[in-house]
Amino acid sequence: MNSKTKRYNLSDSTIRLVEEEDQFDFLCEGFDSPRARMSCGHVVTPMSLMKWCQQLLKQGKSRFVCGQSGCNAEWSYQEVCKMALLTPEEMKNFETLMALNAAAGNPNTKFCPGCMTPVTRGSSSNLYVCCQVCSAKTGHSFGFCWQCLREWKGQQPRSDRCENDDCHNSALKTLRECPEVKIDKVKGCPSVRACPTCGSLIQHTGIGCKTVICPRCKMSFCFGCLKSGYCGISDICSGGITPRQTFIPVWQRK
Known part of the structure; x- marks a missing residue:
């Protein structure tokens, strides 16, 4: 999908379409798409949402906050991907900048490879990190390696490496x-x-x-x-x- 022609699908029942103004079209560009409501209640189009999130990333942010007057709601990365209709290439760029910004802001924070939620490391002597979000979704403990950022393999705790190939x-x-x-x-x-x-x-x-x-x-x-x-x-x-x-x-x- 070309980012210049991003449009919500009128038949997509998972998106709450509304007949309201795009609240994130700050430059009055008039993006040609139906409007949709975010989880916080504010209204976007795919392009206006993507541009707002790109601006946050340029500012060094690693999380996506609404930012409308009086609203400090944080959107999940999954919601941003869905509502901004991000392409695989755009998602890769977002994830790279998110990781870089998170590392610069807090060296003890990285993104879970399962859900891209920021996770803080509990101990500097243990490479095993448990993601509470993925664990809640799957119903069992989900851990990843702080070093290679892949789902954990092998025994833990360990401070040198997990059992994934080429983890170093x-x-x-x-x-x-x-x-x-x-x-x-x-x-x-x-x-x-x-x-x-x-x-x-x-x-x-x-x-x-x-x-x-x-x-x-x-x-x-x-x-x-x-x-x-x-x-x-x-x-x-x-x-x-x-x-x-x-x-x-x-x-x-x-």
Whole structure:
């Protein structure tokens, strides 16, 4: 379906069609479609709804809120997909932006692969996450892997991987396999480090001093010993070169 010609099907009994104005046609574009009522009671067309949700995603949102005056109702992703008549390509784009926005807003939140509902991780030492929404719908516990974002396979709890094929932590693999680099005459330092504050991966080319500033959380730390702040200009860190990291720090923002 071409997004420019999206129209509700008059024979679709699952959509509540109404003879009212499109309340989300903010630019008065006059979208050529019957009008329908959302779960919150406000009226949309497929195009006006899609444009409003795209605007929310551009603003860095990962959830869809009505936003009409006095209405803070949250629409489920499933409702947005249905009422905006999203194509498979549009859904893929939405889901990518939702995941990116959620990660930027809260590193402990990801989207359930079964229903695309935001789920907060309970423990950083367990990759198994239970989705309450999917569990309620299916009548049995539905869990997914925080690492590969697929339905969980194998025993749990586990902190390394689930039993899905090719389930691995790409960031840890980078930390494990990156080449060494010479920094401030200090040899044997891994060329990639996970920021000790937020966990973002940072690469050092060997040019410049040991102290770096994380572009994500803006914290400074020594690339050699991973201590926060300025480590000095000595060729050797006071605590020595910290070995390759074996876990990704989780940003505990306050």
